Amino acid sequence: MSIWKYIFKRLLMVIPTLVGVSLLVFFIIHLIPGDPAQVMLYPKGTPEEIEALRHKLGLNKPLAVQYMDWVINAVHLDLGNSVFSGEKVVSEIFNRFPATIELTLGALLIAVLVGIPLGVIAARKKNTFLDYSCITFSLLGVSIPVFWLGLMLIFIFSASLGLLPVSGRMAMGMPIQDITGFYLLDAILTGNKAAFGDIFKHLILPSVALATVPLALIVRITRSSMLDVFTQDYMRTAKAKGLPVRRVIYKHALKNSLIPVITVIGIQVGSLLGGAILTETVFSWPGIGSLVIDAIYSRDYPVIQGVVFIIALIMIIVNLIVDIIYAYVDPRIRY
Amino acid sequence: MLFKNRNLIYLAVLMLTAALVITGCGNTGSPSAASGKSPEDGIFIIARSTDAELIDPGFAWSEGDIDIVYHVFDGLVKFKNDELEVEPALATEWKVSDDGRTWTFKLREGVKFHDGTDFKAEAVVQSFKRILDENNKHYGVVQGGFSYLEYLMVDVIDDVVATDDYSVDFKLNQVFAPFLTYMGYYSQYIISPAALEQFGEKFPQNPVGTGPFVFEKWKKGEYVQLKTNDNYWGEKPKIDTLIFKVVPESSTRLMELQSGQVDVIKALDPGQLAKVEENQNLQLLSVPGANLFYAAFNTTKAPFDNKKVRLALNHAIDVDKIVEVIYEGSGTRAINSLPPTVFAFDETAGPYEYNPEKAKKLLAEAGYPNGFETNLQTFIYARPYVAKPVQVAEVIKSNLEAVGVKVNIITNEWATHSDIMDNMKHDIGLSGWYDIPYPSNFLKTMALEGANTGYEPEELVNLAKAAWATYDRAEQEEIYKEFQQKLYKAAPLIPIAHNNYTAAVRSNVKGFELDVIGTVKAQKAYKE
Numbered sequence A: 001m002s003i004w005k006y007i008f009k010r011l012l013m014v015i016p017t018l019v020g021v022s023l024l025v026f027f028i029i030h031l032i033p034g035d036p037a038q039v040m041l042y043p044k045g046t047p048e049e050i051e052a053l054r055h056k057l058g059l060n061k062p063l064a065v066q067y068m069d070w071v072i073n074a075v076h077l078d079l080g081n082s083v084f085s086g087e088k089v090v091s092e093i094f095n096r097f098p099a100t101i102e103l104t105l106g107a108l109l110i111a112v113l114v115g116i117p118l119g120v121i122a123a124r125k126k127n128t129f130l131d132y133s134c135i136t137f138s139l140l141g142v143s144i145p146v147f148w149l150g151l152m153l154i155f156i157f158s159a160s161l162g163l164l165p166v167s168g169r170m171a172m173g174m175p176i177q178d179i180t181g182f183y184l185l186d187a188i189l190t191g192n193k194a195a196f197g198d199i200f201k202h203l204i205l206p207s208v209a210l211a212t213v214p215l216a217l218i219v220r221i222t223r224s225s226m227l228d229v230f231t232q233d234y235m236r237t238a239k240a241k242g243l244p245v246r247r248v249i250y251k252h253a254l255k256n257s258l259i260p261v262i263t264v265i266g267i268q269v270g271s272l273l274g275g276a277i278l279t280e281t282v283f284s285w286p287g288i289g290s291l292v293i294d295a296i297y298s299r300d301y302p303v304i305q306g307v308v309f310i311i312a313l314i315m316i317i318v319n320l321i322v323d324i325i326y327a328y329v330d331p332r333i334r335y
Numbered sequence B: 001m002l003f004k005n006r007n008l009i010y011l012a013v014l015m016l017t018a019a020l021v022i023t024g025c026g027n028t029g030s031p032s033a034a035s036g037k038s039p040e041d042g043i044f045i046i047a048r049s050t051d052a053e054l055i056d057p058g059f060a061w062s063e064g065d066i067d068i069v070y071h072v073f074d075g076l077v078k079f080k081n082d083e084l085e086v087e088p089a090l091a092t093e094w095k096v097s098d099d100g101r102t103w104t105f106k107l108r109e110g111v112k113f114h115d116g117t118d119f120k121a122e123a124v125v126q127s128f129k130r131i132l133d134e135n136n137k138h139y140g141v142v143q144g145g146f147s148y149l150e151y152l153m154v155d156v157i158d159d160v161v162a163t164d165d166y167s168v169d170f171k172l173n174q175v176f177a178p179f180l181t182y183m184g185y186y187s188q189y190i191i192s193p194a195a196l197e198q199f200g201e202k203f204p205q206n207p208v209g210t211g212p213f214v215f216e217k218w219k220k221g222e223y224v225q226l227k228t229n230d231n232y233w234g235e236k237p238k239i240d241t242l243i244f245k246v247v248p249e250s251s252t253r254l255m256e257l258q259s260g261q262v263d264v265i266k267a268l269d270p271g272q273l274a275k276v277e278e279n280q281n282l283q284l285l286s287v288p289g290a291n292l293f294y295a296a297f298n299t300t301k302a303p304f305d306n307k308k309v310r311l312a313l314n315h316a317i318d319v320d321k322i323v324e325v326i327y328e329g330s331g332t333r334a335i336n337s338l339p340p341t342v343f344a345f346d347e348t349a350g351p352y353e354y355n356p357e358k359a360k361k362l363l364a365e366a367g368y369p370n371g372f373e374t375n376l377q378t379f380i381y382a383r384p385y386v387a388k389p390v391q392v393a394e395v396i397k398s399n400l401e402a403v404g405v406k407v408n409i410i411t412n413e414w415a416t417h418s419d420i421m422d423n424m425k426h427d428i429g430l431s432g433w434y435d436i437p438y439p440s441n442f443l444k445t446m447a448l449e450g451a452n453t454g455y456e457p458e459e460l461v462n463l464a465k466a467a468w469a470t471y472d473r474a475e476q477e478e479i480y481k482e483f484q485q486k487l488y489k490a491a492p493l494i495p496i497a498h499n500n501y502t503a504a505v506r507s508n509v510k511g512f513e514l515d516v517i518g519t520v521k522a523q524k525a526y527k528e
Helices: A003-031 A036-041 A047-057 A063-075 A089-124 A129-143 A146-160 A183-189 A193-230 A233-240 A245-256 A258-275 A277-282 A288-298 A301-329 B002-023 B031-035 B063-072 B121-132 B148-153 B193-205 B250-258 B270-278 B307-316 B319-325 B356-365 B389-402 B414-422 B439-450 B458-468 B473-490
Strands: B043-048 B077-079 B086-088 B091-096 B102-107 B157-164 B167-172 B213-219 B223-228 B241-246 B264-266 B282-288 B291-297 B331-333 B373-379 B406-412 B428-434 B493-506
Touching: A003 A063, A003 A301, A036 A047, A036 A288, A036 B414, A063 A301, A089 A129, A089 A183, A089 A193, A089 A245, A089 A258, A089 A277, A089 A288, A089 A301, A129 A193, A146 A193, A146 A277, A146 B250, A183 A193, A193 A245, A193 A258, A193 A277, A233 A245, A245 A258, A258 A301, A277 A288, A288 A301, A288 B414, B043 B063, B043 B250, B063 B213, B063 B223, B063 B241, B086 B091, B102 B121, B121 B148, B121 B157, B121 B167, B121 B193, B250 B264, B250 B270, B250 B493, B270 B282, B270 B493, B291 B389, B307 B356, B307 B389, B319 B331, B319 B389, B319 B493, B373 B389, B373 B414, B389 B406, B389 B428, B406 B414, B414 B428, B428 B439, B439 B458, B439 B473, B458 B473
Parallel strands: B043 B241, B043 B264, B373 B406, B373 B428
Antiparallel strands: B077 B086, B091 B102, B102 B167, B157 B167, B213 B223, B223 B241, B264 B493, B282 B493, B291 B428, B291 B493, B331 B493
16 A cells, blocks of 8 residues: 555544544533533523523534534534634634644654653663663653643742743733744744744743653653664674664664654644643643633633644644654555 | 763763753843843733633623723723712713603713724713614624623613713613612723724724723733823823733742732732732732622522521631631621622621530521531632632531531532532532622622522512612612611521732832722823
8 A cells, every 4th residue: 555545544534533522522511510601690690591691602402403513614614603702713723723832842842852862871871870860850750740840940940040031922012923823933034033032932941841741751762662672683783793883873773763752752742732731821821721721611612622623633643644754764664 | 982972972962952941041032031121111011810801891701801891991980989989981970860760971072982983972872782772783793692781781771862972861761779880880881883883793802992091912812912092081091001911820920920020910829918918029909809708508408498507507617717717818707798898788787606506506406406418519719709619618517517517528610510509409509709899789689699599588679679779878778788687687698708809019010909899900000
C-alpha cells in the first residue's frame, strides 16, 4: 500500500471518530445536572423564568433533536453560538487557539531541545552521577504540580527578581497589530522589535512550566530507548569497525531510538493542547484551556462541544503526522 | 578522554542554553515589561478574575460585564452614595405624577454618544423597548439570554414615550417604590440606537454609550481596553486608557500588583488581606457588600417543616465563629436577611444566640430527642458572598453534630448546586445573594421567592406588595420592619454573613472607588 493510500484511509477514519467523540461529549455534558438557564438565573429566577429561558435557548427540545441540529450545523462548519456571549463558537475558538498553540510550541521546543540531549547523556553515563541527576530531574518534572511550579516561577523570576513579566501574553497597552493572532508572528510581520521582545519574555515562564512533564517523559524514554539500542548487534559492529564514538551515538544509536520518543512527543502535543488548563490559569494565558474550563462551569454546551471537537480533530491529525514521520525515521516501516 | 571532555562541553552548552531560556536573556525587547512599570503612565490597569461576556447594559449580568458597563454607559440618574440616593446624570430633573404611575424625565441637552450621534429621548425609548417590547424592531436582536432590565421591570413598565426630543415619560402599571433607585442601576443605562442599528447582534462586542470612557478594543479572555471620552458631558477622567485585564488565579493577581504591572486587583482571598495591609506599596479597599450568605431549610419536608427544628438549628450554629474564622474579619455577621447598610434594616429582627443546650431542648420538644440525619448541600469555589463555602459547611456540621444532628456534607460545583436547589432536592443548602441594596431585593425577591426554602406565606407576600405600592420611605420602613420580624420568627433560613467586597490598589493610586454593589469605578482615578 502506498503512503498516499494509507493517508487517505486514515483520513476516512476521521469521520466515525469525530461522530463518536461528539456523541459522547454531547450526552455526557447533558447528563450532568445543571444547565445554562439555571446557571444564569439561579438563585434569582423563578421556575417559570428558568423554563422560559430554556425555551429561548432551545434547551427544552429532545436531546436527539438538539444533537441532530448540532451535527447538521457542524457539517456546515457552524458549531453554534455561545450561550453566554452569543458569539459564534468557531470564532471564539479561533480567537483563543493561537495563544494555546504558541504556548504549546514553546513548551514542546524546550522539552525536545533539552529532553533528548539529557536522555542521551543519561544513557551514555548509565549508573553514574550524571545519569542519576538526569533521572531525578525528570522524576521531579513529572511529580511537581504544574500549578505550584508556575506560581514559584512567577514568585522567583517576576515578583522577586523582576526579570520577567508576571502573567499574560504581552504588556498591557503594547501597540501591536493583530494579524494572525500568533503574537510572535504578528510582531515579526510588522517588524515591531519592542513588541517581539516583550511577547517573547511573556512566553518564557509558562513554556517552562508547561514543558516539565513532556520534558521528563522525553528524557526517560530517550534514555531507555538508547540503552535498548546499545545492546544491538549493529552497535557492536559500528564500534568494532572503529567509528568515532560520537558518530556511533548520534548517528547510529540516537536515530534508531527515536521511534518511541516521537510517539511520546506526538501524544504530548495532544495533551498539551487540551491539558494546558492549569498553566493557562496560573499565567493568565488566554488560550483554549481557560475557554473550556469557563464553559464547563457555566454549562455553555456549544462551546464545550466545539472545543472538544476541534481538539479531537487535531489529535487525529497529529497522530497521523507521527505515523508518517515513523516511515522517514525508520525506512523499514512501510505502509 | 577526548570524548569525555566533549560530553562535558555539550553538557555545559546545554545548561547554558537552558539558563538563557529560563532567564530570558537574548531579549530584544523593551525594558519596561520586565522592570515592572506600565509602559505609559496614562494607562490604568485593573486585574479581575473574569472577562466580560456581553458589554451591553440590557444583557450584562456578571460582574465581569457590569464593571465595564458602568464606565462606557450612563443612566438617567446615578447613585450619589452607598445608600443609593440618586443624582442627575443623563436626566437633569424628574417628577412623578399624582397617581404615582407616570415618571417624567427631563433630559440633558448637548450630550453625544461615542459614535457622534446626539443623545435624545428616542435613545431612552429604544434602550428600554428593545428589551421590554416584543414589537420593537430591535427586540431579540442581541442574543443575550438573560436581561436584568427585563427581570426587574417587565411586569411594571407599560410604556416609554418620548414627549419631545428631551423629555420622556415612563408609564407604569402600578406604583413601584424602587423605580427611581433602579434607574441608577446599570441595566437601565442608555445605549446608542444608531450603533445598535449598525452592529445589530454584534452590539455587545462594539458597545456605544455616552459614558466617561469609550470602548476601544477587546481581546477575548485577555483584556478589555477603554479610552477617555474627551467629549464627556460630566467630569472627564484623569487617566487616558483604562484596561480590564483577566487574571484568573488570585495569587498571580496579587503578584501582578506587587510587581506594579497592574494598578488595581479585585476580589482578594481572605488570606491575602494581611499581606496587602503589611505592604507599604499597597492599599486595601474593603466595603461591606450588599450580599447575603445563608443556609436555606427545605421547609416543604420533614423535619424542616417543623418550626421548632428550624429554631433549634439556628441556635445550634456558632455563626460568629464562622465569620471570625472563615471570613477572617472580611465580613459582617448577618442579623437577618437584609444587609445592615440598607434602609429599613431592623436590628432587633435577629439573630438567634448560639446556645447548644437550648437547641437540644427545642429538638426534644419537636420530637427529635436523639436528633436526626440530614444532608447539607454546599459548593466548591468562591462566590461574591463567601470565599470558602466548604469550610463553612464543615463548621456547621460539627456544630450540628454537637447537638445530635448527623450531617452529610455534599459538595457540588456551582451548576449542579443550582440544579439541586432550584428543584428543592436539598434538606439544608448553603446559598447566597447579591443585589442592588434595596429592601425588596433582599426581603421579597430573595428571602421569599429566591431562597429555595419553600416558605412563602400569603401574609408576607401581601406585606411585600404593600411596601412596593408606596413611595413614602417612612411607610416602607414600617412595613419592611414588620416583614423582618415575621421572617425572623418563622426562621426559614439561617442568615450567616455579609461578605466585604475587596480590592487592593498601588499606594500611588488615588480616587479609585469600590462600591457596595461590588463594582469598581475609575472615573476619578489617577496615579501620583
